[in-house]
Amino acid sequence: MDEQQQADVVVIGAGVSGLTAARRLDQAGHAVVVVEADDRVGGRTVNLDVADGVITEGGGQWVGPGQDRVLALVDELGLSTFDTFVDGKSIYLRKGRQRRYDGTIPPLRPHVLADYAQAQLRLERMARSVPLDAPWTARKAREWDATTFGRWIDANTATEETRLLFTLAFTVTSSEDLHSTSLLQQLFRIAACGGMDHMVNITGGAQEARVIGGTQRIALRMAEDLGDRVVLDSPVSAISYDDRGVLVRSARVEVRARRAIVAMAPPDVERIRITPDLPVRRAMLQRRWATGSESKLFAIYDRPFWREQGLNGQAVTDLPVANYVVDNSPPDASVGILLAFLGTAGAGHGLHWSDALLDDPTARRDAFLADLVTIFGPQAAQPTAYLEKGWTNEPWISGCVGSRPPGLLTQYTDADRRPVGPIHWAGTETAIVNQGYIDGAVSAGERAADEVGRVLEPTTVTTARSMS
Amino acid sequence: MDEQQQADVVVIGAGVSGLTAARRLDQAGHAVVVVEADDRVGGRTVNLDVADGVITEGGGQWVGPGQDRVLALVDELGLSTFDTFVDGKSIYLRKGRQRRYDGTIPPLRPHVLADYAQAQLRLERMARSVPLDAPWTARKAREWDATTFGRWIDANTATEETRLLFTLAFTVTSSEDLHSTSLLQQLFRIAACGGMDHMVNITGGAQEARVIGGTQRIALRMAEDLGDRVVLDSPVSAISYDDRGVLVRSARVEVRARRAIVAMAPPDVERIRITPDLPVRRAMLQRRWATGSESKLFAIYDRPFWREQGLNGQAVTDLPVANYVVDNSPPDASVGILLAFLGTAGAGHGLHWSDALLDDPTARRDAFLADLVTIFGPQAAQPTAYLEKGWTNEPWISGCVGSRPPGLLTQYTDADRRPVGPIHWAGTETAIVNQGYIDGAVSAGERAADEVGRVLEPTTVTTARSMS
Structure with missing residues (x-):
């Protein structure tokens, strides 16, 4: 360990949520230190290099209307957004039959459309009975x-x-299998995200826009402003706390502070020994929060050739790998990028293909490209590059956002965000509105900063200083 | 790190399962090393000192008919069992009304008895359709x-x-809340444990007998026989593997071996960095296996006074803390011990009382004793000692055995026990018959030792030797 530092607040985790909390506290004049295990900032937002100056996002990538906190932050940081590409027809392919359609609703036969609509209607009616700040009190x-x-x-x-x-x-x-996640948890999300259409749609919905240069720039800009107060490569091994404050031990720095904000996915907090013991509800929440195992697969082409055919690159299919495809090309279309999500279960054979890579590194790529050929024709067979990003085997992140399995909301209630002594919790999992989205990460960071700010007396403002 | 060792097999975890595996391999002439994170052996079996020479069990404590593997091992180790005390009447207390009864069935009104019986009958009929070796294939x-x-x-x-x-x-x-655990998982357990009566009953069931001197003696005896091949206080930080074998890094020793047996609860394996990456199914199983947060509370008296009143110490109640009470006195009744299980949910207010200790160290004790006075009268108010053992905040164990939440069996199928390269898996969670019991730990250890034994050529037997 290099040195000892002292601060008003130590933030653990340099994802969007932790950096937002640190930024807000810094803006309010409090001394902050951010400690991050990984060698980069951004958490579950990360830019992957595609070609000179071109990136695609390996993690969270969309922002949309109603996501006020992230949109305000993007603006504050001098970043810009651009619309997800939607001009042209989408493809719906099921049981070998391919149809093209406009707008957001695939060309379903009337009885299927009616079936989908009645289910959505009933779910949204149920969702309206779930109190957002206390879903466990729903009747x-x-x-x-x-x-x-x-x-x-x-x-x-x-x-x-x-x-x-x-x-x-x-x-x-x-990023979760329907058959593992609590119905109450999903009703709560539907209610808090403004309904199912908003969650699913591109235009007018949560997938409407992207950040120019990639969503990781949000975290990179905030880290730049915080400068050397962000300590990378420094996994936290222990937090001890009492009424007066916390002592955080990490690989490169030991920080004493009056308050800590832990901005990590609940299961990742299990990596830290916390003394005295956490309440049982909090400890169990951390162990039982189910992170997801979704992957993103990308095929890169010299240009978005599908656009020339009047297609927008979107496809909904029952194929083995490419179940849901979108055009993820950069705003200037200097290259063409098709993105598919590989889930762990359900329609595709996600788990099979998630594991296939271990036995045969090219099998997943080949299966993915075969599906793209089925959807978009032979031009899809020859990408200039193939990229993939899984979240199961990250060194410091236990998976995608995921959700609560049955029993957690009613048993552990607000353990996700209830402070434990001087320890406060951030991270998108602690958000109410847009939980699981980048917007939730921002609002959770701001909420945690507010909590801490209310406790810190203005007179205690000190300058973070090295004690080594 | 002190030294480097070489062995045929390295076993990680010195609980009953790991030590059984090591013992069987040692008996077959293979060189074994057992590496344990904690400063003791036994895992989720542990003896707690009550008075001079008297113990009570903080973890797994019962054996019973049908648990052939643990009973054979107990015999092999020269240990003996004694029957759980059942002579006298049990107490059933609900809504303030207390009744005494003989045998295993509380004095239920006919319509309640009929209701319970029809549910049990249907569950057992459903359970019979679940194939024990592949529950995920049930229709x-x-x-x-x-x-x-x-x-x-x-x-x-x-x-x-x-x-x-x-x-x-x-x-x-x-040790699990009904509303968190998969129905399929519980049907599988009912089928594999010989039916609900067997699981619930003392006499003739899984709670019939105890080991004289405590169940931890099973692990202690095996460790004694293995001598310095058991390395304590040595958390494993990393396992790397390829076709030829494994390299296990731990705090005190680095072991090269042809095979590894990881004998830990699935979530605890998350503490170890494994290279190359685990298959997604295995990684997700580890993250999503739900360990339990049950505690055991003990009131110690100078003698089992309830026996003098014709009571056997058993009680089933709807009181806040003492919902299920049994006589846990030693075989010679030199002291009297009442044991209650504090669950995390359900009838009692388990989570409330699990957390209460944090705010007020005596609150849980007082509430427990108040319940015992309600059940057994004023003599219960003055124990000579009070003990409790929770499993949520153990340093190296993430909780009680627990079970699978919805979705795990059908999504991850046999990931609990399917070897990954040269890594084999033990621990009671990998057992088919009596999963979650000490018997399951023994049979899983023996199954893993068999798997490894079949792979190791007889000619490769070497003597474990220090390379430092």
Whole structure:
């Protein structure tokens, strides 16, 4: 360990949420230190290099209307957004039959459309009865938290096609298998995200826009402003706390502070020994929060050739690998990028293909490209590059955002964000509105900064200084 | 790190399962090294000192008929068992009304008894359709794995009293909340454990007998036989593997071996960096296996005074803390011990009382003793000692055995025990018969030793030797 530091607040985790908390506290005149395990900032937002100056996002990548906190931050940081490409027809491919369509609703037969609509209507009606700040107090909370969203869908829809569409929608919006996640948790998300259409849609919805240069720039800009107060490559091994403050031990620095903000996914906090013991509810929440195992697959082409065919690059399919495809090209279309999400279950054979790479490094790529050829024709067979980003085997991140399995909301209630002594919690999992989105990460960081700011007396403002 | 060793097999974890595996391999002439993070052996079996020479068990404590592997091992180790004390009447206390009864079935009104019986009958009929070696292939596997055991009970029983009884039974047998655990997982356990009566009963069931001197003696005896091949205080930080073998790095020793047996609860394996990456199914299983947060509370008296009143010390109640009480006195009754299980949810207010200790160290004790006075009278108010053992905040163990939340069995299937290269898996969670019991730990250790033994050529037997 290099040195000892002292601060008003130590923030653990330099993802969007932790850096936002640190930025707000810094702006209010408090001395902050941010400690990060990894050698980069951004957490579950990360830019992957595609070609000279071109990136694609390996993690969270979209912003949209209603995501006020992230949009305000993007603006504050001098960054810009551009619209996800939607001009042209989308493709719906099921049981070998391919159809092109405009707008957001695939060309479903009337009885399938009616089936999907009745399920959505009922889910949204149920969601309206869930209090956003205390979902566990909903009248049917106990019943809804004791079963899965997937079981409800299976029992309340009439067609296999409807179930495919729900599966695809939730693979993208929740990086989670429907049959593992609590029905109450998903009703809460539907309510807090402004309804299912908003969650699923591109235009007018949560996938409407992207950040020019990639979403990791949000974290990179904030880290730049904080300068050497962000300590990278420094996994935290222990936090000890009492009424007066915290002592945080990490690989490169030991920080004493009056308050700590832990801005990590709940399961990742398990890597830290915290003394005295956490309350049982908090400890169990950390162990049981189910991170997701979704991957992103990218095929890079010299240009977005599908646009020349009047296609926008979007596809919803029942193919093995490429179930949900979108055009992820940069704003200037200097290259063409097709992105697919590889889920862990459901319509595709996500788990099979998630694991396939271990045995045969090219098998997943080949299967993905074969699907793209089926959808977009032979030009898709020859990308200039192939990229993939999985989140299961990151060194310091245990997976995608994921969600709560049954029982967690009703048993552990607000343990995600209830402070423990001088330890406060951030991270998108602690957000109410847009939990799981970058916007939730921002609002959670701001909420944690507010909590801490209210406690710190203005007179205690000190300058972070080295004690080594 | 002190030294480098070489062995045929390195076993990680000196609980019952790991030590059994090491013992069997040693008996077959293979060189073994056992590496343990903690300063003791036994894992989730541990003896707590009560008075001179008297112990009570902080973790797993019972053996019973049908648990052939642990009973054979107990015999092989020269240990003996004694019957759980059952002579006298049990107490059933609900809504302030206390009744005494003989045998295993509380004095239920006929309609409650009928309700309980029909639920049990249907569960056991469903359980019979679950293939023990592949529960995910049951015809209704997908449906049953997408909901919780608690939801099934709520929807298929007519009385609150029946639900109370199921909750209490499963708090004790699964250290898990009914509303978090997969219905399929519990049907599999019911099938593999020989039915619900067997799981719940003392006489003739899984709680029939105890080991004289405490169950930790099983591990202590095996460790004694293995001598300095058991390395304590040596958390494993990394395992790297290839086709030829493994390299295990731990605090005190680095071991090269042809095979590794990891004998830890699945979530605890997350503490180890494994290279190359684990398959996604295995990685996700580890993250999502839900360990339990049950505690054991003990009141120690100078003698088992309740026996003088014709009581056997057993009680089933709807009180806040002492929901399920048993006589845990030593075989010679030199002191009297009452044991209660504090679950995390359900009938009692387990989570409240699990957390209460943090705010007020005596609150939980006082509430427990108040309940014992309600059940057993004023003599219960003055124990000579009070002990408690929780499993949430152990340094190297993430909780009680617990179980699978919805979705794990159908998504990850046999990832609990499918070898990954030269890495084999033990621990009671990998057992088929009596999963979660000490017997499952023994059979899993023996199964892993068999797997490894079949791979190791007889000619490769070497003597474990220090390379430092």
